[in-house]
Amino acid sequence: MNTYDSDRLIRAALTPASTVQAPPELGDEIYRALLETPQRRSGLWPIAPRRAPAMAALWVLLIVSVLATGLLFAIGALQPRPTPPPDVVGMYHGGPQRTGAMPGPGPIGPIEIGWSVPRTGPIPFNIMPVVAGDSVFVGDGNGTLSALDVQTGELRWEVTIGSSVTASPLYADGLVVAGTQEGMIVALDAATGTERWRFDAGSRAGASLAAADGTLFAGTDDGIVFALDIATGTRQWQLTAAGPLTRGPAIDDGRLYVGVAGGRISAVDLATHEVLWAAELGPGELATPAVSGGTVYTATGLAELDAPHELVALNTADGSRRWEFTAPSHEPLFVSAVDDQMVYAGSEDFNVYAIDAATGTLRWTFETGGIVGSLASLVDDVVYVPSADRFVYALDTATGAELWRIAVEGEPTIPVVIGGRVVVGTSLGMVTAIVGSEEP
Amino acid sequence: MSLETAAAAGTPSRPSDEKLLERAARGDVDAFDELLTPRLDRLFRMAIAITRSEADARDAVQDASVLAWRQLPGLRDRGRFDAWLSKIVVNACRGILRRQRRVRRHESEMDPTDQAEAENRAFAVPADADSLGETQAIQRAFERLDPTSRSLIILHYVEGRPLAEIARVLGSPVGTVKWRLSNARRVLDRALEVERR
Numbered sequence: 001m002n003t004y005d006s007d008r009l010i011r012a013a014l015t016p017a018s019t020v021q022a023p024p025e026l027g028d029e030i031y032r033a034l035l036e037t038p039q040r041r042s043g044l045w046p047i048a049p050r051r052a053p054a055m056a057a058l059w060v061l062l063i064v065s066v067l068a069t070g071l072l073f074a075i076g077a078l079q080p081r082p083t084p085p086p087d088v089v090g091m092y093h094g095g096p097q098r099t100g101a102m103p104g105p106g107p108i109g110p111i112e113i114g115w116s117v118p119r120t121g122p123i124p125f126n127i128m129p130v131v132a133g134d135s136v137f138v139g140d141g142n143g144t145l146s147a148l149d150v151q152t153g154e155l156r157w158e159v160t161i162g163s164s165v166t167a168s169p170l171y172a173d174g175l176v177v178a179g180t181q182e183g184m185i186v187a188l189d190a191a192t193g194t195e196r197w198r199f200d201a202g203s204r205a206g207a208s209l210a211a212a213d214g215t216l217f218a219g220t221d222d223g224i225v226f227a228l229d230i231a232t233g234t235r236q237w238q239l240t241a242a243g244p245l246t247r248g249p250a251i252d253d254g255r256l257y258v259g260v261a262g263g264r265i266s267a268v269d270l271a272t273h274e275v276l277w278a279a280e281l282g283p284g285e286l287a288t289p290a291v292s293g294g295t296v297y298t299a300t301g302l303a304e305l306d307a308p309h310e311l312v313a314l315n316t317a318d319g320s321r322r323w324e325f326t327a328p329s330h331e332p333l334f335v336s337a338v339d340d341q342m343v344y345a346g347s348e349d350f351n352v353y354a355i356d357a358a359t360g361t362l363r364w365t366f367e368t369g370g371i372v373g374s375l376a377s378l379v380d381d382v383v384y385v386p387s388a389d390r391f392v393y394a395l396d397t398a399t400g401a402e403l404w405r406i407a408v409e410g411e412p413t414i415p416v417v418i419g420g421r422v423v424v425g426t427s428l429g430m431v432t433a434i435v436g437s438e439e440p
Numbered sequence: 441m442s443l444e445t446a447a448a449a450g451t452p453s454r455p456s457d458e459k460l461l462e463r464a465a466r467g468d469v470d471a472f473d474e475l476l477t478p479r480l481d482r483l484f485r486m487a488i489a490i491t492r493s494e495a496d497a498r499d500a501v502q503d504a505s506v507l508a509w510r511q512l513p514g515l516r517d518r519g520r521f522d523a524w525l526s527k528i529v530v531n532a533c534r535g536i537l538r539r540q541r542r543v544r545r546h547e548s549e550m551d552p553t554d555q556a557e558a559e560n561r562a563f564a565v566p567a568d569a570d571s572l573g574e575t576q577a578i579q580r581a582f583e584r585l586d587p588t589s590r591s592l593i594i595l596h597y598v599e600g601r602p603l604a605e606i607a608r609v610l611g612s613p614v615g616t617v618k619w620r621l622s623n624a625r626r627v628l629d630r631a632l633e634v635e636r637r
Contacts, residue, residue, distance in 0.1 A: 006629060006632060007597065009571075009574055009575070009578065009632065010578055010593070010597050010625075010628055011597050011598060012575065013563075013574070013575040013576075013578035013579055013582075014489060014563075014578065014579070014582060014593065014594060014597060014598055015489065015563075015598045016485045016488050016489050016563060017563060020481075020484070020485050020488060021481045021484065022480040022481050022483070022484035022498075022501065023484075023494075023498060026480060026484070026498055026501065026502065027473070027476070027477055027480055029502060030473075030476065030501075030502055030505045030506070031469070031473050033502060033505070033506050034469050034472060034473070034505070034506060034509050035469060037506050037509055037510055038510070039465075039467055039509065039510055039512065039513055040510050040511055040513060040514065118510060118511070120511060120514035121511060121514065122507075122528075122531060124611065141611060142511070142514050142516075144514070160516070163608070164611055166611060181608070181611065203613065204613040206612075206613060206616075221613035221615055221616060222615075244613070244615055244616060244619075246616060261616070261619065303586065303588070303589070303620055303623065304623060305584060305585065305586070305589075305623070305624075305627050306627070332586075348586070349541070350541065369539060370538055370539040371538040371539070373538070388535070388538035388539050389539050390539075410535075411535055411538065427531065427535055428503075428507055429507065429510070429511060
């Protein structure tokens with residue numbers, strides 16, 4: 001049978017009968033739901049003023065500031081100063097090693113939604129919000145990059161940078177950078193949203209951005225990794241990978257680890273740009289790699305139905321295989337998070353697997369109600385897991401015991417755990433802060 | 441009633457989609473309802489093709505409609521309303537499928553007669569036995585595909601959308617769409633080969 005006949009058969013088998021209609025009551029149900037749903041509007045949530053205040057107000061502000069500073073100095077001089085916790089989660093999955101380690105602390109006490117605000121488009125699970133100081137920065141499927149107040153969710157600014165934000169944003173040195181469907185890498189001033197530079201990467205920038213030592217790494221669907229000066233957007237160098245970059249690279253100890261569609265993972269020396277080693281891991285796409293303790297972890301066979309789906313551990317020195325893990329269901333796995341004891345793997349079989357990082361032995365399993373495809377976050381002995389069942393779970397890392405779960409509106413992204421909050425974006429375009437009733 | 445006939449009869453004609461979009465984007469629920477109603481059947485058929493479940497298709501269309509309403513003020517190119525709405529429905533279907541196991545549990549629990557009846561309502565059954573076997577083989581293979589691959593197959597083979605548009609709907613590059621479509625097609629072709637042996 002020729003291709004045309006097969007096409008015809010497929011079309012016939014999968015096309016609904018022409019008599020199929022929407023149930024008559026569906027329209028009324030939708031209408032009732034619309035009546036209860038506010039539209040998202042610019043300005044519905046107040047935007048911080050950008051105009052310079054009047055001069056008189058400036059003087060008052062200056063005098064009050066001087067007095068307050070003097071008072072605080074007097075008080076502060078009498079007390080030991082604790083080291084403030086880090087207030088930045090500036091990169092996809094917490095940092096260039098992609099382990100999911102977050103500064104925390106997580107929420108304490110009974111858990112609740114602190115605030116939840118809509119953005120202009122859906123936030124897919126591979127686009128993580130980033131946090132710097134008192135701001136949350138998020139990109140969405142409508143091409144908008146936004147800054148929100150981390151305490152209240154109040155909108156500070158929003159800027160359209162393309163038709164869709166496709167590379168998870170990155171914060172560094174006062175800039176917020178994101179990639180677009182059109183292949184633009186755009187850097188905005190984090191305080192004001194003013195564009196600082198843009199770089200034309202030539203094809204869709206779909207890999208999450210990474211940065212190290214003042215250099216930004218952006219991967220494209222043409223298989224190019226660009227190294228850009230993060231302050232100016234100037235191209236420093238580039239390399240051609242063995243296939244399309246569908247997921248971002250990991251960086252550790254002067255090396256870039258990049259996996260491509262087709263199953264090859266390579267280690268590249270950032271100083272010499274030399275490919276140090278490459279490993280072929282089978283057909284399909286590779287999961288975002290994570291690097292920890294001399295090992296690079298990835299998962300194989302993604303988007304390839306009949307390929308082996310393994311989580312593999314490779315020596316960073318030479319790419320040799322240390323161990324591999326297959327879920328009992330043989331369903332696809334993802335490298336959700338890594339600490340010095342365990343690798344946490346989400347799966348399309350709805351489970352989270354905790355695997356001994358040294359031996360590849362399964363330690364515990366936790367079942368959710370949906371695909372665990374978005375990556376997880378780690379703070380001390382808690383792993384925060386987002387699931388397609390629209391819950392965020394907090395689990396004990398040692399035992400997998402559930403500490404809490406909370407429902408959010410839509411499928412959540414990687415949780416950003418900082419300052420007593422868990423911040424997620426969702427597939428329904430919400431940015432949500434999960435808090436505890438006690439101060440961290 | 442066509443616009444021409446309505447005009448001739450002196451009855452008020454339905455406002456244009458452009459006018460309705462303008463009003464809907466300013467918060468007019470009735471205008472949005474007028475936009476949505478003539479599109480519901482098409483959206484429902486697309487959703488049922490992807491999810492292969494009337495209940496899931498219903499949820500997907502409802503979720504998508506509410507999301508579209510909420511985000512409509514942010515739609516910059518109103519000329520692309522239909523493509524934008526289809527994108528939201530496709531993503532709603534994918535979201536629902538991501539909460540279901542590949543071979544849905546309920547299929548093993550349902551009475552086979554009920555299941556067949558539910559499927560027959562939505563999908564035409566070929567008359568001859570050979571075609572029936574091939575049709576069922578394709579449908580079973582289709583249900584093993586991941587949510588994105590199912591959406592790709594439906595958008596390409598059933599909806600006839602060009603690859604560039606599919607790439608925009610799924611937020612993927614054209615190259616990846618081609619590659620994943622080819623993989624998904626291989627799965628269906630293999631199922632057909634096995635059936636014909």
